[in-house]
Amino acid sequence: MKEQTSxxxxxxxxxxxxxVKSVLVILLSCCQLTITQTNAANDIDxxxxxxxxxxxxxxxxxxxxELSKLLYGTDADxxxxxxxxxxxxxxxxxxxxxxxxxxKSVGIANYYKGNYVDVVDDWTNSLEAFRExxxxxxxxxxxxNLGAVFETTGxxxxxxxxxxxxxxxxxxxxxxxxxxxxxxxxxxLYSNIFDYERSETYYLKALEIFKENKLPTQGIATISMNLxxxxxxxxxxxxxxxxxxxxxxLFEQENHASIPQAMLMLCEVLIQKDKLTEALEEAKxxxxxxxxxxxxxxxxxxxxxxxxxYNERKNPAAIQNFKQGILIGxxxxxxxxxxxxxxxxxxxxxxxxxxxxxxxxxxxxxxIRNIIANQDKDSKLSTLQLQFDLEKREGQIxxxxxxxxxxxxxxxxxxxxxxxxLGLLILALLGAFGVYSFTKNRKLDKEVKERxxxxxxxxxxxxxxxxxxxxxEKMAALGELTAGIAxxxxxxxxxxxxxxxxxxxxxxxxxxxxxxxxxxxxKEILQDLxxxxxxxxxxxxxxxGIVRGMLDHSxxxxxxxxxTDINQLCDEFLRLSYHGLRAKDKSFNVAFETNFDESxxxxxxxxxxxxxxxxxxxxxxxxxxxxxxxAVGNGSYEPTVSxxxxxxxxxxxxxxxDNGSGISKDNLEKIFQPFFTTKPTGEGTxxxxxxxxxxxxxxxxxxxxxxSTVEHGTTFTIEIPKIxxx
Amino acid sequence: MKVLVVDDELDxxxxxxxxxxxxxxxxxxxxxxxxxxxxxxxxxxSGAHESTLVLSDINMPxxxxxxxxxxxxxxxxxxxxxxxxxxxxxxxxxxxxxTLGAYDFLTKPVDFIQLKEKLKKIA
Numbered sequence: 001m002k003e004q005t006s007x008x009x010x011x012x013x014x015x016x017x018x019x020v021k022s023v024l025v026i027l028l029s030c031c032q033l034t035i036t037q038t039n040a041a042n043d044i045d046x047x048x049x050x051x052x053x054x055x056x057x058x059x060x061x062x063x064x065x066e067l068s069k070l071l072y073g074t075d076a077d078x079x080x081x082x083x084x085x086x087x088x089x090x091x092x093x094x095x096x097x098x099x100x101x102x103x104k105s106v107g108i109a110n111y112y113k114g115n116y117v118d119v120v121d122d123w124t125n126s127l128e129a130f131r132e133x134x135x136x137x138x139x140x141x142x143x144x145n146l147g148a149v150f151e152t153t154g155x156x157x158x159x160x161x162x163x164x165x166x167x168x169x170x171x172x173x174x175x176x177x178x179x180x181x182x183x184x185x186x187x188x189l190y191s192n193i194f195d196y197e198r199s200e201t202y203y204l205k206a207l208e209i210f211k212e213n214k215l216p217t218q219g220i221a222t223i224s225m226n227l228x229x230x231x232x233x234x235x236x237x238x239x240x241x242x243x244x245x246x247x248x249x250l251f252e253q254e255n256h257a258s259i260p261q262a263m264l265m266l267c268e269v270l271i272q273k274d275k276l277t278e279a280l281e282e283a284k285x286x287x288x289x290x291x292x293x294x295x296x297x298x299x300x301x302x303x304x305x306x307x308x309x310y311n312e313r314k315n316p317a318a319i320q321n322f323k324q325g326i327l328i329g330x331x332x333x334x335x336x337x338x339x340x341x342x343x344x345x346x347x348x349x350x351x352x353x354x355x356x357x358x359x360x361x362x363x364x365x366x367x368i369r370n371i372i373a374n375q376d377k378d379s380k381l382s383t384l385q386l387q388f389d390l391e392k393r394e395g396q397i398x399x400x401x402x403x404x405x406x407x408x409x410x411x412x413x414x415x416x417x418x419x420x421x422l423g424l425l426i427l428a429l430l431g432a433f434g435v436y437s438f439t440k441n442r443k444l445d446k447e448v449k450e451r452x453x454x455x456x457x458x459x460x461x462x463x464x465x466x467x468x469x470x471x472x473e474k475m476a477a478l479g480e481l482t483a484g485i486a487x488x489x490x491x492x493x494x495x496x497x498x499x500x501x502x503x504x505x506x507x508x509x510x511x512x513x514x515x516x517x518x519x520x521x522x523k524e525i526l527q528d529l530x531x532x533x534x535x536x537x538x539x540x541x542x543x544x545g546i547v548r549g550m551l552d553h554s555x556x557x558x559x560x561x562x563x564t565d566i567n568q569l570c571d572e573f574l575r576l577s578y579h580g581l582r583a584k585d586k587s588f589n590v591a592f593e594t595n596f597d598e599s600x601x602x603x604x605x606x607x608x609x610x611x612x613x614x615x616x617x618x619x620x621x622x623x624x625x626x627x628x629x630x631a632v633g634n635g636s637y638e639p640t641v642s643x644x645x646x647x648x649x650x651x652x653x654x655x656x657x658d659n660g661s662g663i664s665k666d667n668l669e670k671i672f673q674p675f676f677t678t679k680p681t682g683e684g685t686x687x688x689x690x691x692x693x694x695x696x697x698x699x700x701x702x703x704x705x706x707x708s709t710v711e712h713g714t715t716f717t718i719e720i721p722k723i724x725x726x
Numbered sequence: 727m728k729v730l731v732v733d734d735e736l737d738x739x740x741x742x743x744x745x746x747x748x749x750x751x752x753x754x755x756x757x758x759x760x761x762x763x764x765x766x767x768x769x770x771x772s773g774a775h776e777s778t779l780v781l782s783d784i785n786m787p788x789x790x791x792x793x794x795x796x797x798x799x800x801x802x803x804x805x806x807x808x809x810x811x812x813x814x815x816x817x818x819x820x821x822x823x824x825t826l827g828a829y830d831f832l833t834k835p836v837d838f839i840q841l842k843e844k845l846k847k848i849a
Contacts (some may be wrong), residue, residue, distance in 0.1 A: 494834050
């Protein structure tokens with residue numbers, strides 16, 4: 001049953017992709033792109049000849065756009081080039097209408113290339129131009145396009161805004177076809193955030209419009225498939241079956257490539273109704289059709305469904321199907337279907353009692369699940385954010401959190417006491433230096449020496465107190481630390497305890513089952529026992545790995561201070577971090593600025609440790625801006641990280657600033673605590689800033705502080721005393 | 727009795743299967759497992775399986791057990807009981823869970839004898 005739910009989500013996502021693609025098909029067909037490949041080649045040549053002759057600028061722009069349309073599918077780069085020529089001519093002539101068309105055209109070409117950032121820019125320009133001349137149809141078209149591109153890139157909230165405006169304008173202008181498509185897209189968006197009620201409403205409206213106005217059958221079939229999904233998710237199996245059958249029938253009438261998809265949708269319903277024989281037949285024919293059409297993704301899905309049905313029947317044939325699915329899936333890429341194949345295979349091995357293979361396969365499943373979770377996390381985040389915003393808009397949330405206020409009060413108190421202490425320390429230092437400057441006066445010399453001694457002692461006292469305070473802070477963080485350890489170490493230890501305990505119980509049960517002559521049960525228990533030993537070992541190793549990490553954490557300040565060019569070190573680590581991230585993620589693109597104070601020169605630091613701090617702060621900054629960029633999803637945000645060094649009397653100041661989403665007040669207070677992280681499991685240890693704190697305060701007698709404004713960004717400041725190289 | 731267990735650790739499935747081997751064999755309990763709060767929500771929304779009890783871990787990546795509890799309480803009627811399991815066992819989480827309408831609490835490592843007693847009471 002659990003598998004059914006997870007696959008349903010997979011199908012929602014796949015459907016979304018499908019719908020987005022179909023939206024594009026519809027939108028392209030609006031551009032009268034109905035030319036066949038063979039005609040296209042001839043038309044391209046003749047258009048190129050026409051363009052060589054003299055003609056009015058307006059005709060030239062039209063011809064260039066026509067040429068781009070012919071090139072979209074075959075040579076998108078050239079299409080971009082031709083459309084850009086059209087833009088510059090239209091711009092020169094101040095021909096706003098043609099400028100809008102040319103921008104739209106370059107956007108479509110970029111969509112083909114997958115340059116979604118450029119697409120957004122181009123279509124926004126086109127939209128602005130259409131707005132300038134109040135061309136309603138153009139405006140609605142571009143709004144709908146922008147919605148589709150945001151949906152593709154996970155910018156759900158922006159997509160929603162564009163769709164709603166497109167809907168309003170299509171209704172006003174009576175553009176029925178667009179109204180239907182936009183309604184359908186809204187249905188997909190709401191289904192994505194699990195609001196099936198609204199999703200259903202939009203789909204039904206869209207369906208009505210498509211049917212009444214005899215819009216393309218393929219569209220009706222897609223909406224029916226969407227509706228089947230929504231009804232299945234909300235538990236209305238009868239309607240789910242009805243719409244899945246309707247979708248299948250319509251696709252069949254059209255002899256459309258999505259027939260297997262509709263069949264597999266029907267399978268899900270049949271499985272839920274426990275009609276396994278019927279489901280198996282349907283899945284097998286879906287498999288055959290997909291194979292005949294050389295449609296790899298749908299062949300893979302069909303194999304998964306067949307495997308799932310065999311698993312439900314405890315039939316070991318499931319193993320073969322999932323294995324074949326994995327073979328095909330690996331050639332397509334790491335996606336949710338592949339994850340599902342591995343999960344199904346684990347289950348199939350378990351059912352057949354092949355526990356060792358189940359365990360190995362489970363490792364593959366977990367690693368794929370993690371890869372996909374990372375791919376999806378940003379779009380999931382924005383989905384959750386959207387859900388929250390929608391609820392907020394509709395006034396459903398009116399809670400005041402008294403706990404928050406209390407926490408703020410506590411934080412203020414902590415800050416005040418820490419500031420007083422630091423103030424005292426600085427005052428004492430100033431006092432000491434002040435006194436020291438009077439040592440030329442012989443008469444006062446003795447007195448001064450005594451006072452200096454006393455003050456030095458009090459500075460020492462204050463330093464000790466500061467250390468104690470830091471220690472106290474760490475101890476105060478013990479609650480959080482315990483929580484971190486509870487999760488990180490306690491969990492594997494719990495498994496060690498639980499599995500050893502249950503193994504003892506199982507041994508007693510073996511004896512009982514033997515007495516009763518239940519040999520099958522005995523075999524099963526013995527398999528479990530074998531597997532439990534492997535598990536105990538695995539979790540034991542997991543716990544000791546964490547302990548090793550903690551020991552690394554406590555090992556700071558052991559290195560020696562060596563003369564270091566701070567600016568060079570900062571620059572090196574900035575580049576190291578930037579290129580490291582670029583190598584990992586090709587789409588990572590962040591502007592960075594450096595502002596180095598050359599008067600700093602060479603200063604003694606524990607360069608290895610100091611470098612770790614700088615690297616950690618820069619990595620965090622890059623992470624923050626990249627995350628915001630992916631969440632915002634449009635071209636208006638410019639992710640920037642800046643690194644500044646400054647010589648200020650006897651200390652040097654280093655600032656790492658980003659214009660990311662900032663850190664909430666709650667998190668800001670915990671940021672230097674060990675094991676505190678906002679990154680997803682497996683991505684951050686939660687030890688980076690805690691280590692940095694220790695390196696700066698204990699290793700370099702300095703200070704590290706953080707200032708952050710939610711939505712605007714974060715700045716980390718390091719201040720360390722200057723120790724000149726002798 | 728139908729129980730939905732929500733925990734991000736996959737080994738929990740086998741632990742429950744082994745601990746409740748006899749009970750499952752006698753069909754006293756029917757366990758279903760979800761690996762995340764959102765998976766659990768999707769499962770409940772599908773309505774395919776009317777659980778009497780949800781047993782959920784608190785500390786999970788993504789949506790936490792407490793958020794799951796809040797969503798369940800907002801969506802389903804009071805018949806669906808939610809029991810929270812946590813490694814923390816601290817008063818703050820327990821208080822929050824109580825406010826949010828949790829039926830009962832367990833601290834990790836789970837005392838299965840205690841859990842079986844609690845389940846018997848509900849059944």
